[in-house]
Amino acid sequence: MDYDFINKYKDLGMKILKELVAIPSVLDEYKPDSSEPFGKYNKEALDYILNKGEELGFKTKNIDNYAGHIEYGSGKEILGILAHLDVVPVVKDEWNQDPFLLTISDNKMYGRGTTDDKGPLVASLIAMKILMDEGFKPNKKIRLIMGCDEESGSRCLERYLKKEEKPDLAFSPDADFPLIYGEKGILSYNIVGYEDSIITEMYAGERYNIVPSMAYFKLSVNKEREFKEFLEKKNYKGEIKDSKYIIYGESSHAMDPDKGINAIYLMFEFLFQYTDSKLAEFIYKYYLFDNHGKKADYYDYDEEMKDLTSNLAIIRLENHKFKLGFNVRCPSDESFDVIPEKVSKISGIYRYKFEFLGGSKRHYVNRNTELVQKLLKAYQEVTNDYSEPITIGGGTYARELGYAVAFGPQMPGLPDVCHISNEYIRIEDFFNAIKIYYLAIKELTK
Secondary structure (H helix, E strand, O other): OOOHHHHHHHHHHHHHHHHHHOOOOEOOOOOOOOOOOOOHHHHHHHHHHHHHHHHOOOEEEEEOOOEEEEEEOOOOOEEEEEEEOOEOOOOHHHOOOOOOOOEEEOOEEEOOOOOOOHHHHHHHHHHHHHHHHOOOOOOOEEEEEEEOOHHHOOHHHHHHHHHOOOOOEEEEOOEEOOOEEEEOEEEEEEEEEEOOOOEEEEEEOOOOOEOOOEEEEEEOOOOHHHHHHHHHHHOOEEEEEOOEEEEEOEOOEOOOHHHOEOHHHHHHHHHHHHOOOHHHHHHHHHOOOOOOOOOOOOOOEEOOOEEOEEEEEEEEEEOOEEEEEEEEEEOOOOHHHHHHHHHHHHHHHOOOEEEEEEEEOOEEOOOOOHHHHHHHHHHHHHHOOOOOOEEEOOOOHHHHOOOEEEOOEEOOOOOOOOOOOOOEEEHHHHHHHHHHHHHHHHHHHO
């Protein structure tokens, strides 16, 4: 198929993406009854994209500043396209450019949200605009549903579904091509307790779904010489600044913790060797450098969903009280019973307490359904790639809807830059996504 007709929309797509990336829509503070429930900038992003939808000729609706939709077409059924406007936090020192300024270099568009999830959101919007301009009459309502809290629990979509109809079928452009038909269960928990040692403070991590790239601690005694020798011997990056012993790792998405270097592990490796900390002993025995729950005895595996992954995401210690925060991606729902039992047992040995924070069971759609097959056909027609659909450890909006799957924009075989510094989307992939979503929407609603 000749896609030259899409070329005239390139400037529009890149302009909208640039303006959307410029809005730093990181969750501020959740204020459920506020006019800005997820913060000023998340509301600004929602207002911007809904206004843009109106300018382009679509119907729009704002649901309590939690979420909104851009709609095209008519019919009894609804095709949902679920994307999100919020982005994960940035550490600006780790970026080579301003993370909220769309920067083009080496045929790539850099900026927070270019891949997750503003880029594919805009690609979906442009695909809808092309269909509208060519006079296509869908047999269903097409709704681009956009939330402001996907990265922190999807309270946005929960509110949306309380007030609006649930789509009959849907896809979420918030993951990988060729298609994701299964998502692992997601479970988060804390371990809390009391620590009486020379460690006076510890801090690392902001979100449960990110491998932390920096950790620091303070001590009541001087261990500067030992710390510097440790860094040199291990070839780790770190420094001592304002009485803080700082160590650096490398961030990654919690669904792929092996792709990152967890700074909390590096910190506890030192603390186990050079302090009498019981907490460091606990971490060394049950968690250190283990991203799969094997030391804590809750590892699991499924032929389709693959390995369980476990991310030690957060540490807070102050006034001798601590909190450890974990995020687990579970290939089977049995983990929701196994993990509380196993972690409560090992925590109890040290007189620590296990706190279950909740999560969601795994999501699965049969590969042979019409939804999956039509989406795959659209992907294959544009790319001529016949890779098999996959399962992942990530969580998308698809799991909230039942008959829904995740669909792009990450192309097979390319580096996953989701949730890391210097996030980007290749220009070629951005426009291929527009073509794929154009065909997919048309195929599902003709």
